[in-house]
Amino acid sequence: MLLVYTHKISPRLKYVFKHICARVLGVKVGFTTKIEEFIAHDSLKMSYTKQQLGNEFFIKSNDILFEQGLSDIDIHIHTWENTKCFFSIGDKCALPYDIFSASFYLLSRYEEYLPHVKDEYGRFVATESIAYKEGFLHQPVVDIWAYKFRKALQKQFPDFKFPERTYQLKPIIDVPSAYTYKLKGIMRTLGGTFKDLFKFRLKSLYTRFGVLLGFRHDPYDTFKYLINRQKTSHFKFLFFFLIGDYSTYDKGINPNKKKFVSLIKHVNDYSHVGLKISFFALEDDVLLKKEKVRMEEILNTNLKASRQSFSKLNLPETYRNLIALEIKEDYTMGYVNHIGFRAGSCTPFLFYDLDYEVQTPLKIVPYHLMDYALLKHKSLLDKKKVLNEIMHQVKQVNGEFVPVFHNYTFSDDTRWDGFKELFNLVLNSPDEV
Structure with missing residues (x-):
């Protein structure tokens, strides 16, 4: 000691x-x-x-x-x-x-x-x-x-032997909407159809009805790929599903849809699942409690982890609300458009409430990279270079690397070309230490 x-x-x-x-x-x-x-x-x-x-x-x-x-x-x-x-x-x-x-x-x-x-x-x-x-x-x-x-x-103290820690990896899969077209309901489907027609998005219109009629795969439905990658990885993925009500900011799937609930349960069989808290629940503890209870009923266990919609934090209120509901861990500490260490650390830490001058039981797990931050780098080679650099920084101190990807990151959308390769680079990184 x-x-x-x-x-x-x-x-x-x-x-x-x-x-x-x-x-x-x-x-x-x-x-x-x-x-x-x-x-x-x-x-x-x-x-x-x-x-x-x-x-x-x-x-x-x-x-x-x-x-x-x-x-x-x-x-x-x-x-x-x-x-x-x-x-x-x-x-x-x-x-x-x-x-x-x-x-x-x-x-x-x-x-x-x-x-x-x-x-x-x-x-x-x-x-x-x-x-x-x-x-x-x-x-x-x-x-x-x-x-x-x-x-x-x-x-x-040359005779003292310090314990050694090892590099850890915790991939986050953020799911603001599990599907592009499926399970959206009649009104949203009609609204989307008219919008596609009005803007002459014929390819989108074709894909939409192909998905709805069952002869095309929904672009956002990448869960089979992700579960297969989970099966070959030593580290558990952590999925955050949005189950809040439809709003200006959150346009997910209705949590009363049985197929959506089945998807969450299926993912939970292979990986860990947490709650992606809706934008309006950030400042509404009643709404937050409703979403927590809803997720616990789906998972049939106590909710352990959360992530805030749009990675928004209101300190200290956001964390106090989580503590009041006995949520153990939060994964919002990071920047959407910048790669790096918001709290200066790649080691999870407990939230210290500066107003009350007290250490709380809430564990903050900071993330260090979101897929969006890689989009500013044009070539796949540049993306790989940046990704390797941030992982190297974490490996230097045997810390825990926490990257955030989205389910749609692994779709066929040209915007996300090469991201499956980047994800594999992350998953294979422990073998290269």
Whole structure:
């Protein structure tokens, strides 16, 4: 166990030390304010306070871990070997930066509580983040800093053996609508038909009636392909089905359709299934509860995981609503149009509520790439290069890579040409480590 001496054991301090030490490095951590207890400890130990006690492993503490609420923090980014960091603390410490305060700033999403410009869906966008502005969005800096910390500790305690973690993969399949034409109901089918006629989309019209008459395959119905890929993969896929009511933003399948329910059950036999929360349920806890109960009735088990429609998060309300309904995990932390690490980490972490100053039981599993972000790269070669680069970053720290694809990504639509090959590249990546 690593024993940390500090002048004050705050909730923030316990939260971030447990993430870095226990979740990233696999080492138990304890805390003390008593010098005698610290001196008597005969294994890993360090002091995290304002003044060094003697010659011990020491990191000078920044004030952020001992504060409450939000304050106007002055942040200066510096280059640190192969990465960047902030909260500089000088050369006399074991590390030149207070990685714990910097990690807390990123993991708590401190900057998302501060005033910022939102997009048309009300989302915090990558270009507003310190990671994007300072050029380290592409790196899991929290994990990189943790490994630098481990290296420094190992130098001071050469006999201690750190556990090794392995690279993990968790492919996400987002299903906003399981089908293009099937199970849409008479009114939506008629509406779509008239729209195709009005806009002279004859190919779409032909495909629509081919699907409805049963002699063509529905373009979005890629589930057979996905289940076959699941059967050959060591890692479980996680499907998120939208079962909310039809609205301006969400145009999925009616969850009362028996064939749709059968599809969800069938997918659940091979993979994991979570709830894709509808856009309007984000701010309506009654509607959210209705969708949760609906999914639990389909799966015949307690709902474990969720993802927000349009990857929208309202901090802290969104996460508080999930906690109130005892949803264990959320997979919304990421950017739709930018590849990278929104919270600076490729290790799942617990949500810290900055308003209440408390660590919650909700596990945040950040995603690092969405298929849409690859569309800006024209050639398949460029897409592969970018994909390999982000996976390499995760493998460097033996983290968990979480990419988000959609069921329609694997259709024959020319927009998604080559994405089956990219998906295979992701699935085969663990064999290349």
